[in-house]
Amino acid sequence: MIPPAILLSATPVPFETNGDLDEKGQETLLRHLKDVGVPGVFVSGTTGEFTALDDDERAAVLRAALTVYGADAVYAHVGAAAARQAERLTVQAVAAGAQRLAAITPYYLPADRRRSSTTTDGWTRSPVTPGSTSTCSPPGPA
Secondary structure, X not given: OOOOOOOEEEOOOOEOXXXXXXXXXXXXXXXXXXXXXXXXXXXXXXXXXXXHOOHHHXXXXXXXXXHHHOHHHEEEEXXXXXXXXXXXXXXXXXXXXXXXXXXXXXXXXOOOHHHHHXXXXXXXXXXXXXXXXXXXXXXXXX
16 A cells, blocks of 8 residues: 655745744744644745755744654755755754754755765764655665
């Protein structure tokens, strides 16, 4: 039997009129999604706002999602323009309790083969269980 599909919301990030993160609006949006039956969320990712958020704001978005949904239903995007920021975001997300991570490869600053290997090797040493989430989990050991 084929397991049922799971709908995740790529959750947009609301901002105040002055450009600050709207943390109350973020929580309201997450609670609404959960109340209408969306079983999980993908935060700071494919809606594009992650490029406008600093590390602390991304942590706040993740904390809100973890509070509303719990770790099993939150996919935390940790990708960034540079490998070193992606590494910091990965450590930060795991420390906050994230168990499901997703990342794009560094897309602006060059990441040589050694640096890219260091990034993914760090994921395999993290407390996240490799393979715990379909294709969104960090790579497991070879």
